[in-house]
Amino acid sequence: MKLLSIFLSLLYQSGMILRNYLYDHKLRPIYQPPLPVISVGNITFGGSEKTPLARFLLHFFYDLGFKPALISRGYKGRWEKKGGIVSDGQQIFSTWEEAGDEPFMIAREFPQAGVFVGRHRLISCQRAHQLGFNLAILDDGFQHRQLARNLDLVLHHLEPFSLQREPLSSLQRADIILMKQTLSLISSLEKKRQEIITRLRLPKQQKIFFYQIQPEGFFTLKDKVSLPLESLRSKKIIAFCGLARPQRFFNLLHQLGIQPLTTLIYPDHYPYPPRALHRIGQLWKESQADFLCVTEKDAIKLEGREETVNWPL
Template sequence: MNKIDFFFALGRPLSPLYSGLMSTRAAFYKKSIFKRHTLPVPVISIGNLTMGGSGKTPMVLSLARMLKQAGYYPAIISRGYGGKANKKSNTVSTGKKILLSQKEAGDEPFMLAKILEGVPVITGKSRIHPCKQAIESHDADILLLDDGFQHLAINRDIDIVLFNATTLAGNSRVFPGGVLREPVSALKRCHAFMLTGVTGSNRERADQFSILLKKKFPEKPLFFSKIFGYEVWAADEKESVGGFSDLGRTSGFCAIANPIRFQDSMEMNGIDLVQFSPFEDHRKYDQRLMDRLCNEAKGAGAQSLLTTEKDFVKIDHLKRTLPLYVLKVKQKEDKEFAEYILKTIQKYQ
């Protein structure tokens, strides 16, 4: 039994209590005992029922690009987890200029701001404040709530719940006895499901899980986001390299919710991985840690370092004594997903 399973076993007796509290909270919002805000523009929430990574940030990125291409002016609203900016509303990016550092913004908002052009990214613990700022100061005509499923104070027009195709619903127990943030009954309030990270190796399990969801929630559409390839970028040149062999013997590292997925991706692509260093999600990097990673990699005979996009935005400014590469995942949603999103929000125009 690993540490996480041991923790869940200890916490299992408290699961009904936590589950009850979350259900009561949701009921209070539904009955307007707790205040809910309705905004003058469409709101799309991207969230999950489970703890840990389910592909929310890539999905937000994909939706923002889709909406821009369709002629909308979206803004991304995030809690800014881990960021030091503590105003009611913190503008990470205006869409034209990045105003906050990674430490101020938090990992995911800063990454989105670095990648997306023309899309404001704003954080705030109580999301009504960044929502209002996005509309009033940045002329956003549609809002994307990153990790918004449990943030019930904002009414939404589309509520999408993501499940990773590998981890699915975990042990199907509510925290602290498992990975669920709320009981399964909470899924009644969402509008659609998305299974992310679908590959050839997990497709069968994803299909079986989708059958269960459709049986329990037949009125809700379900979509897949499939991984169709990977590419490696050289950090210093900011461009794609010819192939995985260019890395030579490499040492991988990351600080994400599911590091095993990253390790599996490297090994699946035949990357010559001589060492792998996983850290806790949202780990802060500094020069001392980067020096250690370089020295340990050299000691293991590595010729390069390899990390994720999310980690790269946190270490780009640090000095390195080995070439650094970034593994980028290429994935695409079902074409019906875009049709569903655009058709649904057109009702609110």
């Protein structure tokens, strides 16, 4: 399975090299949207914290006086092919099944932002502009080169085994590369930046910055009560998630001093059909766990379900 994944990654990269050549030499058209665009992307498959960055940018520019909109493919949502308006900044018009889990999550969390989905990102930008939005945050947009952008932000992690969509040389297209800061980097960021430039063969003037992810806390699903980060350390917990890189979630719990009784892993964007919920419910009853702990992305797909109504989520 690992060898097959590597083969498919190399095959995909070959296609991207050809595709990039066509765009670099103006053999394929690049379309200009009617509003400024900031793209958030990466060169690997799977989660690289693009959505948290996109959400941060929406809040950041809204506080500066902009009227920002999220432009997303709406991966695995029913509107992915035809496109649609998830939120016009005042009202939500879709379910998570239609919008996709991440766009719907952002629309719920930040109702002032516009959220538009569909594989035709130019059309989404045009819709956003028509509704009065003046800045587009393009989620997972680094490979979507047919749409012009004003700024390319690329998240990249130096991980030992990471399947890539594009070769490392593609990072040279990025205006800014964002790399996750670890404890070992705190006192040597500039030195590390130079090492990364050398290792990845980037231009000396390449802008590289480091970031950290800070958890906000825990929230009960039923009544949205906020719980302090340390509140679950002495509790019996079952943790489960449907993420591209689930171990990051479990590692975060460990860093917070939380040791789950057990963990369950599901595929990314998992819809949690009744059979899966039945299994989780049985495990909860058998273990007599105090809480079931999931990510916000998972929680929106569990809210309002008959199977979860009595769960301590």
